[in-house]
Amino acid sequence: EQDVAEYRKSLAIRVSGFDVPKPIKTFEDSGFSPQLMNAIKKQGYEKPTSIQCQALPIVLSGRDIIGIAKTGSGKTAAFVLPMIVHIMDQPELEKEEGPIGVICAPTRELAHQIYLEAKKFSKSNGIRVSAVYGGMSKFDQLKELKAGCEIVVATPGRLIDMIKIKALTMLRTTYLVLDEADRMFDLGFEPQVRSIVGQIRPDRQTLLFSATMPRKVEKLAREILTDPVRVTVGEVG
Numbered sequence: 315e316q317d318v319a320e321y322r323k324s325l326a327i328r329v330s331g332f333d334v335p336k337p338i339k340t341f342e343d344s345g346f347s348p349q350l351m352n353a354i355k356k357q358g359y360e361k362p363t364s365i366q367c368q369a370l371p372i373v374l375s376g377r378d379i380i381g382i383a384k385t386g387s388g389k390t391a392a393f394v395l396p397m398i399v400h401i402m403d404q405p406e407l408e409k410e411e412g413p414i415g416v417i418c419a420p421t422r423e424l425a426h427q428i429y430l431e432a433k434k435f436s437k438s439n440g441i442r443v444s445a446v447y448g449g450m451s452k453f454d455q456l457k458e459l460k461a462g463c464e465i466v467v468a469t470p471g472r473l474i475d476m477i478k479i480k481a482l483t484m485l486r487t488t489y490l491v492l493d494e495a496d497r498m499f500d501l502g503f504e505p506q507v508r509s510i511v512g513q514i515r516p517d518r519q520t521l522l523f524s525a526t527m528p529r530k531v532e533k534l535a536r537e538i539l540t541d542p543v544r545v546t547v548g549e550v551g
């Protein structure tokens with residue numbers, strides 16, 4: 315206990331919430347499958363970053379999380395790796411069902427980076443990832459979604475378009491990630507984000523990541539997360 319407190323202090327790590335799972339020190343501590351461990355090693359990730367050490371056990375335990383850490387701290391793997399584990403634990407999708415995991419990001423570029431990272435970790439597990447953002451024709455996206463996918467990486471606007479044309483339903487969605495929530499608000503996507511969240515079952519696991527935590531984002535987090543653990547790494551505004 316003392317060790318954990320000292321360690322967090324040294325990295326300016328603050329954690330709040332009740333019954334917080336202890337941080338891990340190595341990826342092996344997470345109990346990932348051999349396939350997932352291989353994929354992690356293939357990425358050249360030798361040990362988890364600070365936010366990953368804190369967030370992985372929390373998210374793997376099924377808890378909601380607010381993760382606040384600056385750009386470049388490794389937040390993507392902190393939500394993608396537990397998402398793979400979560401999906402492997404769910405019954406397989408029937409035809410026309412899915413996705414199980416939804417990741418929303420504010421821009422096409424960010425969504426695309428996440429898409430690539432999610433692909434790398436999903437391949438060896440037979441998990442399908444779909445990209446739902448501009449740059450690809452809606453027709454092709456519709457076809458891909460209809461074929462079925464466990465993970466959707468999306469910008470809010472395009473995701474809503476796809477829901478409207480019934481390219482996908484979120485009846486099976488149990489894992490929702492809002493990445494770069496502060497930028498999502500800066501870009502005016504609050505109504506879209508709220509509409510998406512409103513269509514996903516309330517017993518989902520919800521993860522919210524942000525570099526900063528303005529009051530509006532704080533308010534959304536309070537409304538859509540259940541007993542979240544809050545992890546802050548570094549000095550952030």
Ligand code: ADP
Pocket residue numbers: 358359360361362363366383384385386387388389390391
């Ligand atoms: P953030 O979302 O916090 O800005 P990213 O998830 O984009 O950060 O990660 C930043 C960079 O660090 C990426 O190039 C990613 O591949 C790399 N990275 C993530 N986790 C690790 C790790 N455990 N070890 C080494 N590199 C990592």
Ligand code: MG
Pocket residue numbers: 386389390493
């Ligand atoms: Mg990121």
